[in-house]
Every structure is written in C-alpha cells, then in structure tokens.
Amino acid sequence: MLTKLAGGRIYDPANGRDGAVDDLFLQDGRIVADPGPGAAPDEVHDLSGRVVMAGAIDIHSHIAGGKVNIARLLMAEEHRASAQEPCGCVGLATPSTYATGCRYAQMGYTAAFEPAMLPSNARHAHLEMADIPLIDTGGYLVLGNDDLLLELLASGAGEEAVADYVGFMLNATRSLAVKAVNPGGINAFKYNQRRLDVDENGPFHAITPRRILTALAGAVQRLGIPHPLHLHGFNLGVPGNVEATLDSIAAVDGLRLHLTHVQFHAYGAEGDRKFSSAAARVAEAVNRRPNISVDVGQIMFGQTVTASADTMAQMNNAGLAHPKKWVMMDIECDAGCGVVPFRYRDKAFVNALQWAIGLELFLLIEDPWRVFLTTDHPNGAPFTSYPELIRLLMDRDYRLARMAELHPALPEHTILGSLTREYSLGEIAAMTRAAPARILGLSDRGHLGPGAVADITVYTDRPDRRAMFEKPDLVFKDGRLIVRDGVVVAFLQGRTHVVEPAYDPTIESWMARRFDERMGQRLTHFRIAEEEIRGGIGLIRHACQPGSF
Amino acid sequence: MCPFCGLGCDDLTIEEEPPSTLTVRSTDCPVAREGYSRTTAAEPPRVAGVAVPLAEAVEAAAAVLAAAQTPLVAGLGTDVDGARAALALAERLGAVVDHALSDGLYRNLTVLQRTGWIATTLAELRNRCDLLLVAGPDPAALHPRLFERWVAPAPALQTPPSREMVFLCGEPLDSTRAALSGLPVTVLAGDPAKIEDAAAALAASLPDPSRASGAAGIAAGDIAALAERLVMARYAVVAWAAAAFEGPHADLTVERLVRLVRDANRHTRCAGLPLAGHDNVIGVNQVCTWRFGVPLRMSLAGGAPLHDPHRFAWARYTAVADAVVWVSAFRPEVPAFPTGQTVVALAPPGTAFADEPAVFIPVGTPGIDHAAHVFRSDTVVALRARGLIDRGLPDTATVLKAIAAALPQEAPAC
Numbered sequence: 001m002l003t004k005l006a007g008g009r010i011y012d013p014a015n016g017r018d019g020a021v022d023d024l025f026l027q028d029g030r031i032v033a034d035p036g037p038g039a040a041p042d043e044v045h046d047l048s049g050r051v052v053m054a055g056a057i058d059i060h061s062h063i064a065g066g067k068v069n070i071a072r073l074l075m076a077e078e079h080r081a082s083a084q085e086p087c088g089c090v091g092l093a094t095p096s097t098y099a100t101g102c103r104y105a106q107m108g109y110t111a112a113f114e115p116a117m118l119p120s121n122a123r124h125a126h127l128e129m130a131d132i133p134l135i136d137t138g139g140y141l142v143l144g145n146d147d148l149l150l151e152l153l154a155s156g157a158g159e160e161a162v163a164d165y166v167g168f169m170l171n172a173t174r175s176l177a178v179k180a181v182n183p184g185g186i187n188a189f190k191y192n193q194r195r196l197d198v199d200e201n202g203p204f205h206a207i208t209p210r211r212i213l214t215a216l217a218g219a220v221q222r223l224g225i226p227h228p229l230h231l232h233g234f235n236l237g238v239p240g241n242v243e244a245t246l247d248s249i250a251a252v253d254g255l256r257l258h259l260t261h262v263q264f265h266a267y268g269a270e271g272d273r274k275f276s277s278a279a280a281r282v283a284e285a286v287n288r289r290p291n292i293s294v295d296v297g298q299i300m301f302g303q304t305v306t307a308s309a310d311t312m313a314q315m316n317n318a319g320l321a322h323p324k325k326w327v328m329m330d331i332e333c334d335a336g337c338g339v340v341p342f343r344y345r346d347k348a349f350v351n352a353l354q355w356a357i358g359l360e361l362f363l364l365i366e367d368p369w370r371v372f373l374t375t376d377h378p379n380g381a382p383f384t385s386y387p388e389l390i391r392l393l394m395d396r397d398y399r400l401a402r403m404a405e406l407h408p409a410l411p412e413h414t415i416l417g418s419l420t421r422e423y424s425l426g427e428i429a430a431m432t433r434a435a436p437a438r439i440l441g442l443s444d445r446g447h448l449g450p451g452a453v454a455d456i457t458v459y460t461d462r463p464d465r466r467a468m469f470e471k472p473d474l475v476f477k478d479g480r481l482i483v484r485d486g487v488v489v490a491f492l493q494g495r496t497h498v499v500e501p502a503y504d505p506t507i508e509s510w511m512a513r514r515f516d517e518r519m520g521q522r523l524t525h526f527r528i529a530e531e532e533i534r535g536g537i538g539l540i541r542h543a544c545q546p547g548s549f
Numbered sequence: 550m551c552p553f554c555g556l557g558c559d560d561l562t563i564e565e566e567p568p569s570t571l572t573v574r575s576t577d578c579p580v581a582r583e584g585y586s587r588t589t590a591a592e593p594p595r596v597a598g599v600a601v602p603l604a605e606a607v608e609a610a611a612a613v614l615a616a617a618q619t620p621l622v623a624g625l626g627t628d629v630d631g632a633r634a635a636l637a638l639a640e641r642l643g644a645v646v647d648h649a650l651s652d653g654l655y656r657n658l659t660v661l662q663r664t665g666w667i668a669t670t671l672a673e674l675r676n677r678c679d680l681l682l683v684a685g686p687d688p689a690a691l692h693p694r695l696f697e698r699w700v701a702p703a704p705a706l707q708t709p710p711s712r713e714m715v716f717l718c719g720e721p722l723d724s725t726r727a728a729l730s731g732l733p734v735t736v737l738a739g740d741p742a743k744i745e746d747a748a749a750a751l752a753a754s755l756p757d758p759s760r761a762s763g764a765a766g767i768a769a770g771d772i773a774a775l776a777e778r779l780v781m782a783r784y785a786v787v788a789w790a791a792a793a794f795e796g797p798h799a800d801l802t803v804e805r806l807v808r809l810v811r812d813a814n815r816h817t818r819c820a821g822l823p824l825a826g827h828d829n830v831i832g833v834n835q836v837c838t839w840r841f842g843v844p845l846r847m848s849l850a851g852g853a854p855l856h857d858p859h860r861f862a863w864a865r866y867t868a869v870a871d872a873v874v875w876v877s878a879f880r881p882e883v884p885a886f887p888t889g890q891t892v893v894a895l896a897p898p899g900t901a902f903a904d905e906p907a908v909f910i911p912v913g914t915p916g917i918d919h920a921a922h923v924f925r926s927d928t929v930v931a932l933r934a935r936g937l938i939d940r941g942l943p944d945t946a947t948v949l950k951a952i953a954a955a956l957p958q959e960a961p962a963c
Contacts, residue, residue: 120670123930333672
C-alpha cells in the first residue's frame with residue numbers, strides 16, 4: 001500500500017530539512033522516494049500547514065525490569081488514587097506496560113530505551129518490554145559493579161579480555177549499549193562503604209572507579225558499539241559533585257562518553273546554602289568536547305518515585321523518602337537497586353534550583369545533537385511531563401512566569417532569568433529524533449529520508465508548545481496509523497533493538513567456570529535465546545564498527 | 550532447570566523411561582522428584598464429567614464464563630505466558646485475580662508496601678554472606694536445596710571466607726544439618742510463635758548488647774551474643790519463609806524482621822531474604838504488576854485495576870464468585886470449591902476433584918511438557934525451563950487464549 005502525506009512542513013534535521021513544505025510517501029512500513037506523477041497512492045493525508053517529524057525516541061527512561069516493578073508495588077496507593085481518572089493512569093510515576101506504550105505513542109514517541117538492565121535481570125526486563133505495546137524498546141546493560149568484571153580488572157587483564165567480557169555480556173543479554181552506574185560504588189556499598197572516591201581502591205577488588213570507567217569506555221570503543229558508554233556518574237545528588245563529573249570527562253581522555261541525567265551531577269557547594277548551580281561549568285566542558293554527550297534528567301514538581309541501581313546514593317537519600325518507605329536490594333553480584341519515593345516541591349529551594357539547573361544545561365549546551373530531552377523517568381519526573389518541558393525550552397516568557405512562582409531565593413542563585421535562548425522546532429526535532437537515533441546507531445530511524453522506517457508524527461503548529469506536543473494529530477509506527485487526535489486507533493507490537501559485537505569466545509570458558517562456582521546458574525542458561533525475545537520475531541540488530549569511532 | 554520451588558536448580562539429571570516417565574537421578578530433592586514424576590498420560594477434556602474434544606471444552610468454558618457476573622481467575626500456577634493469557638482473559642471478564650499460594654507472598658508484600666525493606670538475592674548470599682540468620686521454621690522444608698546450593702559453598706567474595714549459621718526460633722531439618730556439616734551452626738530454639746519478640750529483642754540490643762533481654766524463651770545472654778555477632782558481621786543475611794510462619798498476622802512477624810535488618814544496617818551491612826515461590830507465584834505476581842501497575846489480589850471488574858490484598862484474596866472471594874477459572878499447571882491438586890459453583894479447571898491429567906468441575910481441560914506442566922519462563926524465589930532472576938517430553942497436552946496459554954477468543958465479541962466502543 002502506498003500512502004502519501006501531502007504538503008506538511010517537514011522538520012528532518014538528519015536530512016537538512018527545516019520546515020520546508022514537501023510530500024512524504026510510505027510503502028511497506030518505510031519511507032520511499034517520490035514515485036512520480038504517475039503513481040496513485042492508496043491513501044492520502046492532507047497535511048497542509050501541519051508540522052511533520054520522525055517518531056520521537058527516548059534514550060533514557062526506566063520503563064521495565066525489576067526496579068520498575070518494585071516501584072509499582074511500593075506505590076500501589078498512587079495507582080489507586082489515580083484510578084479515578086477516566087483513563088485509569090493519569091499522573092502515574094509507575095505506569096503499567098500498557099499505559100507506558102500508550103502514553104508514549106500518544107505523545108508521538110515510537111521508541112524508548114530502558115537504561116539500566118542488570119545482567120541477572122535482563123530476561124525479566126525483556127519479558128516485560130515485550131508487553132509494552134506500540135513502541136520499540138531495548139536495554140542498556142549495567143556493568144561496572146559486577147564482581148566478575150572487577151575481578152577481571154584486578155587480575156590485570158588487558159583491554160582485549162575486558163572487551164571480550166563486555167562483548168559476551170551484550171550478546172548474552174540481548175542489549176543495545178553499555179551503562180555504568182557509579183562504577184565501583186555499588187560494589188563498595190556491599191562491603192559497607194557509603195562513599196568511594198574516584199581514585200580510591202574498592203574494598204575487595206582493589207580497583208579504582210577511574211579504572212573501571214576508562215576500561216568500560218575503552219571496551220565500548222574497541223567493540224565498535226554505536227552508543228558511547230552511558231555513564232551514571234559519581235556522587236549523585238551531592239553538592240559539589242561537579243568536580244567528579246568534570247573529572248569523568250577528563251578521565252576518558254577523548255573517548256566518547258555519554259553522561260546521563262547530568263542535572264543530578266552538576267551541583268556546586270557554594271553560596272549561603274552550600275548548594276549551587278554548576279550547570280555553566282558542565283555546559284562549557286560539553287561545548288568544548290565533541291566526544292561528550294549528555295541527557296539532562298530534568299526534574300519537574302510533584303510526586304514521583306526514584307528507582308536506580310545506585311544503592312550507594314539511594315541509601316544516602318532514603319531519609320528523604322516521601323512517603324516514608326523505601327527498598328534497597330543487593331543483586332546477584334551484579335549491582336543493586338534502590339527505590340525511594342520522592343516529592344519535588346516548587347517551594348523548596350533545593351528542588352527549585354534543581355529545576356533551574358536542568359533548564360540551564362539545556363539552554364547553555366549549544367549543540368542540540370549532544371543534549372537529550374529526558375526526565376530520567378520516573379526519577380526526575382514521569383515522562384508524561386515532556387510536553388511541559390518542551391514548552392519551557394521553546395518559550396522564554398513562559399519560563400520566566402514559571403520561575404516567578406518558585407522559591408523566592410531562586411533568582412539570585414541561577415542565571416536562568418538571563419538566558420534568552422528559545423529552542424526552535426528544528427532543534428527540538430534534532431534533540432528528540434535525529435540525535436537519539438544517531439547516538440544509538442539506529443540508522444533507519446529518527447529521520448524521514450527514503451529507506452527510513454515510517455515512524456512519523458504530525459502536529460498542528462500551536463503557539464502553546466505544550467498543547468502542541470501533548471497531542472499530535474497523527475502518529476504512524478512502521479507506516480501504520482496508531483494514534484489519531486490523541487487516541488490510540490490501532491495496536492501493534494514494537495521491536496527490540498540490540499547490538500551483537502564480535503568477541504573472542506575463549507573468554508566463555510573462564511566465565512562458565514565462575515558461573516558454576518558462584519552464580520548457581522550455568523552460563524548456557526544465563527544466555528538469552530533469540531526465540532525468547534518477543535517470541536523470536538522481535539530483534540533488530542544494529543551494526544558494530546570496531547575501530548570506526 | 551527445575552521450575553517447581555523457585556530456587557532455579559539447573560544441575561539436574563533427568564532420565565526418561567518410556568512411556569513419558571521422568572526420573573530425577575542427580576538429587577534426592579523431594580520437590581523435584583515429585584514434580585517431575587507427575588507425568589500421567591494425557592486424557593481428554595471433560596464437560597460436566599463427559600469427555601469431549603478440546604474445542605468443545607473451550608466453547609463450554611467460554612459459554613459459562615460469558616454468563617458470569619462475579620468471576621474469579623485464580624490458582625494461576627503457570628508460567629509467564631500462561632499468566633499473560635490468564636490476565637488477558639481476566640481483563641475480558643472483569644474478574645478478580647489471585648494466585649493459589651499468594652498467602653505466603655502477601656505476608657512479605659504487605660510489609661514491602663507498608664515500609665519497604667533491604668533485601669538480597671541468592672548469589673549475594675552464596676558469595677558474600679558471613680552470617681546467616683534463619684528466622685523461624687527451616688525454609689528447606691519448602692526449598693529443599695537452599696543450604697546445599699546457596700549456603701554450604703564458601704563465600705568467594707569475602708576475605709577470609711567464613712560463614713556461620715544461626716537458627717532463631719526454629720530447628721534445622723536433618724537434611725539441613727547434613728548439608729551444613731562442618732560449618733558452625735547455632736540453634737536458638739525459641740518459641741516459633743514468638744519470632745517477632747526475638748527479633749525485637751535482638752534489634753533493641755544492637756547498640757549495646759550488654760543490655761539485652763531474653764525473649765521468646767531465649768536467654769538474654771544468647772540474644773546478647775547474637776546481637777554482638779550481627780554487629781560484627783561483614784554481610785549478614787536474615788532469611789525466612791513466611792509461608793511457614795504461624796498465626797493470622799504473620800505479616801507482623803515479617804515486619805519485625807525487616808526492621809531488624811534496617812537497624813543492623815546502622816552498624817554494618819545486613820539484608821533480608823524473604824523466600825517464597827512455589828508454582829511461579831513470584832513470576833505471576835511480576836507479570837500482574839507490570840501488566841496492570843498493581844500486584845495480585847486485584848479486581849478488573851470496574852475497568853481500571855483495583856488492588857486490595859484483603860478483599861481480593863482468592864479464598865475469600867470464592868464465597869461471592871459465581872464462576873471460577875482455576876489454573877494449576879504445576880500440580881494435580883485443586884481445592885474444593887463451594888458446592889454448585891461453576892468451575893473451569895486447567896490442571897494436569899489425573900487431577901482429582903472433590904466435585905466434578907463444569908469444565909476440566911488437562912494442560913501440560915511448564916518445564917516438562919513445554920518450554921517456560923518462571924521466576925526465582927528472590928524475584929530478580931527469570932529462568933528458562935526447557936520442555937522435556939511430549940504427552941500431547943496443550944499449554945495453559947494456548948487454552949486460555951482459545952477461551953478468550955471464543956467469548957462473545959465485545960460491543961464496539963460508542
């Protein structure tokens with residue numbers, strides 16, 4: 001079937017289109033070249049005056065896996081409260097898989113990626129992701145606190161062996177990228193250390209966080225994995241942690257590195273409250289170094305729940321839980337998980353400044369291809385707050401009006417009021433579509449050129465950008481119309497994006513021995529078979545290019 | 550991969566003796582031996598006691614369920630796919646949903662929902678724990694290879710590797726003593742009905758063991774010595790199997806243990822290990838939680854899922870349910886329901902019923918008749934169990950999907 005999307009204003013930064021009026025043609029789930037005047041489309045949508053973008057892609061959103069389900073269990077009363085809403089799921093920080101898929105699709109998103117998949121929990125995460133309808137998914141594998149890797153590093157293993165280990169683990173767990181969460185810190189917490197400095201040896205394996213960080217960043221490069229190491233850095237939420245953030249950038253020494261929810265890692269310890277914005281310093285470092293990318297992890301005000309593998313940080317924050325209950329878990333010699341409910345209050349100085357720091361980062365980092373729109377769902381806020389966030393970025397007057405409602409001491413602690421930048425539609429398209437696809441290696445997504453998968457979102461151009469991005473007119477997934485005027489009109493299953501880097505399989509005998517000796521599970525059973533992913537029809541493999549980065 | 554008790558043992562040697570008889574050779578675990586030995590030959594489905602083809606039984610099931618006003622979809626002894634299909638059917642019916650064994654699970658979940666906790670998993674226990682405190686009855690009664698596989702091996706990730714065990718208000722089974730042979734074991738055999746008192750006394754004496762008081766029939770000196778040991782431990786684990794606790798308020802016992810763990814973390818590292826998990830109750834709860842945002846013991850009657858662990862416990866709800874879909878793919882046992890209640894039962898061949906159900910459809914056992922995903926008892930690890938034999942039995946998911954498909958088409962939305 002040939003479909004014509006006629007006369008829309010196309011924002012497709014990957015192909016250099018910034019609002020030019022053009023037609024798009026879709027066939028068999030992909031965008032095709034204009035078939036010429038003789039062609040007779042089976043279906044035509046008149047998009048005159050409408051804005052057309054590729055389907056949006058969320059590179060960092062906790063949508064599946066053990067910690068998400070613990071958060072749901074812990075927050076069951078929130079679900080009960082919001083069950084009174086007509087749709088049964090408004091305002092939830094812990095939506096079901098069904099609500100997750102529907103909410104993303106209704107906002108024009110066609111893919112979202114779980115950024116913290118523990119190796120031991122990967123099978124669970126995949127089973128859960130398979131139940132998220134409408135959107136594509138994938139997982140980033142958490143390494144860097146796994147005792148096997150730390151042991152390997154402590155033994156003096158070379159870069160090749162580390163890369164082989166990482167390569168095996170990515171293949172076995174069907175992952176798309178490598179994530180490091182407070183490298184070394186979660187492991188140290190299991191030995192009752194509540195802090196670990198970047199250059200301090202861990203308590204058991206005698207390896208420093210710096211060594212773990214550089215080893216993983218190097219392995220990612222060596223294997224040619226498209227996405228750089230996805231780093232949840234050190235001292236999350238601690239005033240003064242900007243030094244560790246800048247140090248991490250320096251530590252990788254020119255290797256590509258993605259700093260995630262960098263808002264939580266851009267804090268100074270200056271001023272009368274010993275808590276200050278260091279957004280400008282982080283932004284300057286990012287602007288100077290093209291090897292660095294970030295997502296922001298913007299906070300928005302209201303009740304949410306924080307869910308992280310970083311037990312060291314979460315244990316420190318547990319006293320702030322609202323409501324006052326929280327869960328910590330040490331997990332399978334891999335990592336851990338900490339789930340702490342939290343309410344960000346607009347009248348609280350610290351929360352207001354966190355909000356401002358996130359926006360400062362968005363506005364000070366110049367290249368929209370290297371800063372990504374996230375709330376670290378649900379940690380900073382539910383992903384459903386993205387349209388509000390987009391309005392804050394695109395509308396300075398609105399931003400100032402919101403700022404005036406916050407804690408009265410805020411203006412003297414932030415430069416936000418002086419920042420005049422307003423994101424353009426083209427920049428939003430880059431930040432939420434083209435750039436996520438590029439940084440994840442999804443070459444046929446995030447753009448609207450011939451050959452691209454026909455994931456497309458159509459908006460009415462409204463001055464109220466929140467209203468515009470909250471409710472697209474049309475959303476196509478794989479060329480099928482799934483949302484019309486904010487209503488899901490067709491259900492289909494997404495796919496699972498993975499990489500399968502080549503590695504030397506001799507590492508497996510070393511690992512098999514340790515699995516037998518320690519993990520109580522054989523390596524062959526740990527490995528997830530292809531038929532386990534969405535019934536065997538779900539995988540999309542992305543090429544790795546060793547040595548190309 | 551053994552799917553029965555939730556320990557996820559994947560080192561079994563199982564032999565097939567024709568026709569379709571399985572024998573476990575490599576372990577004397579009673580749960581595995583019994584689970585794999587139940588391979589009665591396939592039998593046809595029955596409607597009102599009369600053998601019928603599968604399609605006819607499916608139609609009959611759909612007919613009685615379509616007429617139900619207050620249906621219950623329960624039992625739910627099934628794998629992840631079976632749970633998905635059961636939940637989808639429950640959504641179509643507007644049913645209440647629960648697992649046969651969620652009583653034990655809820656003694657834990659109630660506390661998690663109320664206060665949260667600090668917990669750990671089996672590999673952490675095996676590799677890092679230097680002090681294992683077992684509270685209450687020996688969990689090996691429910692999880693027979695717990696000590697052999699997860700406690701007897703020396704911890705690889707502690708220096709020096711050492712481990713000792715304390716049994717508090719419970720005695721180790723003979724098999725546990727055998728598995729722990731050569732390791733230091735202390736038994737503080739206090740009153741098993743007063744575990745929470747012992748836990749409270751222990752927690753209170755952590756800051757200053759010299760001020761310990763006796764509790765649950767355990768002398769103050771023993772409590773003091775244990776408190777001292779707990780504070781000195783590098784990684785202590787407090788394990789319990791809540792299903793084995795006595796009394797109607799066993800969740801309060803769990804809550805006390807959870808508080809003990811939190812208090813111990815002011816001094817050292819300590820984590821709880823709440824063991825549960827026969828018949829994939831953990832996995833079914835996981836699926837329910839991700840599919841609906843709330844855990845088991847919930848109702849889909851009002852459109853939006855409503856979770857209430859008291860109201861929607863299956864044993865209570867059977868009193869008002871007018872039709873029950875009971876799934877028990879792991880074991881040929883189904884509870885007796887009130888006389889005259891309409892029951893659609895999916896269970897292995899050879900299942901004996903107190904009253905013949907309206908519809909009985911024999912199904913295969915996950916991990917015997919078909920490959921299956923089940924969850925380990927510590928909630929984190931999902932396991933893949935292979936199919937071993939073919940008795941010609943359908944799996945639960947296939948049957949439940951067929952029943953859902955045979956229901957009358959829903960009226961189009963207005």
